Amino acid sequence: MKSDELPDGLPPERLAPPAPSAHLMAAVQQMRPVRPRSRLGAFAAVAVAALAVPGWVLASHALRRDLGGLPRGWVIAAAALWAAAFAISLGAALVPARGDVLPAPARGSRAGLSAVLALLVFGLCASVEAPGLSLRPEDVHMSLLGSAGHCARFALLMALPCLAVGLLVLRRLAPMGGARLGLALGAAGGALGGLVLHFICPIATAGHVVLGHVGGMALAAALGAVALPLVRKR
C-alpha cells in the first residue's frame, strides 16, 4: 500500500441522503432574510468594546512618573508592540481568512503564542529604566512577586471586556478548536492590559515587566483557552 492510496471498502465520499425532514422544511419555509456578516464586523465590535475600559483608565489615571525620562523612541516602540500584539491576536481570533466563514484555530494559537513570546523577549532584552525616576518593587515596599502579581491582576482585569465580548461572538460562531481561538482572544485582551500598564506602571525592571505585564497577558491567554470551549454553544 503506497502512502497516498486508500484501501477498497472505505466509506464512500457521497451517500444518497434522505429528503429534508418536515421539521427542517417548516423552519426553512418560515425563514426571513438575514444579512450575512462581514469578515471584519466581529473584530470591529470586539475591539470597540475592549478599548472602552482601558481608554477610560488611561484618561482618568495619572501616567507613570518616569514617562518623560524614558527615550521617546522606546516608549513609542513598546506601545506599538503591545498594540500590534492586541490587533494581531484579536484578528487571528475573530477574522476569517478571505473565502472562509470561520477563523482558523491554527492561526489563532500561532498568533497568540507569538505575541506572548515577542513581548517576553522584548521585556527581557529591551526594558529601559529612567534613572532616578523609574521605580523598583522595593521602592513601593513590595517583593518582585508581589508587584508582579498586582500588575498581572490589573492586566487580567483590563482583558475581561475583550474576553467577555469576544467569547459571546465566538460562542455563536461555534468553531472547532475553541481553545486555540480562545487563547488568541485572551492574548489580545492581555496585550491591551499590558499596553495600559506600559503607560501607568512606574516599575520598570525587566523582571517586573516580564512577570507582571507579560505574565498577565499569558494568564489572560490561558483563561481564554479554558473559557471558550466551556461556553461554546452546543
Next chain:
Amino acid sequence: MDAEATEATQLMTRYCAGDAAAFQALYALLAPRLLGYLFGLLRDRAAAEDMLQLTFLKLHEARGSYVTGANPIPWTYTIAHRTALDELRKRKRARVRLTGDGALPSEPAAHVTGVPVETHQDQADRASPEATRQAVAALDRLPEAQKQALLLTKVHGRSTAEAAMIAGTTPGAIKQRAHRAYLTLRQLLSKDGEPAPRLTKEAP
C-alpha cells in the same frame, strides 16, 4: 474556488436572502457528501441521517453567521463534524440495554453504505465484501482523530488547511494524523507480510 464551491457560495447567498428554493438546491448539493462524512465517523446509517438533519437545522439557525462571498462547504463540514462529535460523546455516556441473558442485543448486519446486507447488491466497481469488511474493521480501530484526518483529506478531498479548520487543529497535525492513519491501516490490512488488498482511490 472550484465550480462546486462557486455554486455553493451563490446558493448560500440566495438562501440568506430568504430563497427557500436555494436551500433545497444547497441541500441537494451538500447533503450527499455530508452524509458520507457523518457515516464515516459514526458507522451507523440511521444516526448519520439524523445528524445530517441536525446539521442542516444548525446551518439554518446559524445562516446569519455566514460571511458574504465565502465558500460555505468547509463551514458545513465543521458543523457536521461538531454534531457528530457531540453524538459520539453522547454514545460514550449512554447506557446499553442488555438482553435477558446479559448479552448485547444483536443488530442487523449492514454493508458499509448502511444498506442492510440482505438488500445490498454489490456492484462490479465496488470493493469485494472481504476487502470492505477488512477496511471497515481497520478504520474502526484507528484513533478518532486519525480517522477524521483520513476521511477529510483523502475520502472527502478537503485540503489540509480546510481539514485543520474543520477538526480545529493545525495543518501539520492533520498531515501527521493522516500519515499515521496510513501506517496503521497498512499494518492492519497486510497479513503476514502479504500485500494489502487492491488499492484504488488516489489522493487529490
